[in-house]
Amino acid sequence: MNAMTEARTRVTGDRVDVSAAPIMSVEGLSVGFDTPHGPVQAVDNVSWSIRKGETLGIIGESGSGKSVGLETIMGLITSPPARISGQVLLDGQDILSMPQRQRRQLRGDRMAMIFQDALAALNPSLTIGTQISEVYRIRRGASRQAALDKAVELMDQVKIPSARSRLKAYPHEFSGGMCQRVMIAMALAMDPEILIADEPTTALDVTVQRQIMDLLQEVRRERGMSLILVTHDLGVVAECADRAVVMYSGRMAETATMRDLFRTPSHPYTRALLQAMPRVDARLERLQAIPGTPPTLSHIPSGCAFRPRCTFAQPRCAEEKPELRMLAAEHSAACHFAEAIREETSHD
C-alpha cells in the first residue's frame, strides 16, 4: 500500500465497498439559464454516481457549475426559469421528475445540504435552538421540549460546548466555525443518507477548516452516510475523498479515484491544477500558474473549453468537442489526448 492510500485510510478509517451499487447517480444532467447575454449552459451533460459511505469530491473553480448542479439536485433550482434535462436517480427513481410534494419529503430526510457561508445560512432572527429543533418539529411532530432535547443531543454530537445554555443564543453571537457546526447539526437531524457540503470550509480559517473536515468525516463514518464535498481546495479533497470529479466551465474534465487523479492526471486541466499546488518537498520552485482566466459561460470557446489555456492544444481541439472517455476502471477524462497525457504522467 502506498503512502496515499495509507494516509487516507488513517483519516477516513474505512474502505468503501467498490462493487456496491450507487445510492445516487446523476445521468446527463444539464442546467441552462436565459440571461441578457443569451442562453448559458451552467452545467453541461454531467454524470457521476456515489455509493453508500463514500466521499465524492467535486473540484472546480468559481463558475464551473459545481454548485448549480447540486442545487438542482436539492431542488433549489427548478425548471422554470432554469432549463434542466437529464436524470438524478435516487434508488432508481428520477427525483427531477417527481412532484414537488414528494421531493420535499426527500429533502432533510434522505439528503441534506450545508452551505459555504454558514452565518448567512442561519436565520438571524431565530435562536439556534429553534432552528435546530425545527426539523424534528416539522417532520416528526415532536413537542417543543422533546425537539429541544434532541437539539441539545445534536449540538453535543457536533461538539458545541455547553450546548444547553446556547439554545437561546442567536447566530450572530457564534463564530464562523460554530455556525458551520450548527449547520451540520441541522443537516444531520433527520439522519440523511447523502450529505452535500457546498464548500463547507471556504469561509473559515485553516485550523477551523481542519476541525470541520474531521467532524464531517467522523459523522459520515458513524452514520454510514455518503458525502458529496464540493470544493476548490485540492488539499481538502486529497485528504477526505475516495473519488473526485473535476469540472471545467460546466463540463466534466476528469473523474477518477483520488489515487488515479493524483498519480496519473489525464486531463491537461487536472495536471495544471496539481502543478499549481504548493508542495513541501520542492523548495524555491516557482508554482506553475494556469495562464488566462476561465471563460464566461456566455462565451465558451468552440470545441474544448479549456483550449485557450491549454499547453497541449492542437487545431483539432478548436473543432471537436472532446467527449468523456473511459481510460481505465473508474477513470475517465474529456480530452483528445488523454491517453498520451496519462502515459506521460505515469512515467514521471
Next chain:
Amino acid sequence: MTQKLLAKTEPDPSVVPTQNANVEGLYDEERAPKLTWKIYLRALFSDRVTLIAALFLIIMAVSALGAQFLAPFDPNQIDIMNRFMPPLSMTDAGQFHLLGTDQLGRDVLSRLMHGAQVSISIGFLGAICSGLLGITLGIIAGYKRGLFEDIVMRLVDGMQSLPSLLIALFVLFIIGGGYFNLVLVFTFLQWTVFCRMARSLTLNLRDSNFISAARVLGCTDARIMLRHILPNMVAPLMVLFTLEVAILILSEASLSFLGFGVQPPNASWGRMIASGRDHINTAWWLVTLPGLAIFLTALALNLLAGWCRAVSDPVHSSRWLTPKRKQNKQEG
C-alpha cells in the same frame, strides 16, 4: 510526486489536535448573558426623550381605557349656565373644570378622555386590520411571485394613485359614518402600504441563504413564509405599524372634523376641533387642547417607533442596551 504531495495534507497528530478541543467552562453557563426586562427598562430610563414619550402614551392609554371611571364628569352632560369656562376655573356650584368647558358647558377634560378612547382605538384597530391584510398579501406576493404578485401589486399601484381622503369621504357618505365603518374604510385604504413594504422585504429575504437552507431541510412554503421570513421583518413592520397608527389617528380627526366620522354626541378629537372652530376667537382651548392631544400622541408614537426598532434588532440592540458611561470631564 503523489507521495510528496500528500505528505503536506497528511495529518500530523502531534501538531494538529484531531479532536476538536471540547473545552468545557470556556462558555460559563452562569455568566451566560441574559436579556431581562430590567435591561430594557434601564435602557428606556437612560433615554429621556423616549421615556417622556412612553410616559405620555401610558397616561393616554390609561385615561382612554379608564375614561368611564376616571373622567370627572359625564362627557355629554350639558350645563348651559357654565359654558365657555376657561381652564382651571370653578363653577358657582363648586365644580372644578381643569381644562374648562365647551359651548354647551360640557367638561373638556372628560370629553378629551372619551375622545381618546375613540381616536386611539380606531387608530390601532385600523392599523391592525390593514396590517394583517397587507402583510399577508405582501409576503405571498413576494414569495410566490408570478401572476399573483402581478395582480396584487397592480392593485396596490391602482389604490395608491387614488385620492384616499376623497375615496374615504365618498365611501363614508354612502355607507354612513360611525366607528366600524371608519375602521373598514381605513383597512381598505391603508393595506397597500403594508403590502408594498412586506413584499419588498420578502423579495430581499427570499433569495438569502437561510431560506435556501430552510427549503433544503424540507420546510413547506407556508412554514418558510411564517417562521423564516416574517420574523425577519418584525422590526421594520413594527415601525411602520406605529407610524400607521399615528396617521390613522390624524385621518380619523380629519374625517370626524368634516362630519363623516364618529357621530355626535360621541366625542372624538376631530369632532371636538370641528365643533370648537366657531369659537376660536373667544375660547382658544376648545381647538387647541384636542389639537395638542392629536399632535402629541402622534409624536410620541413616532418617537417610540424609532426606539422599538433600535432595541428589537438582535444584532444592533446591544448598542442601545449598554449603559452609557459618564463622560470624563478631564478628557473633554
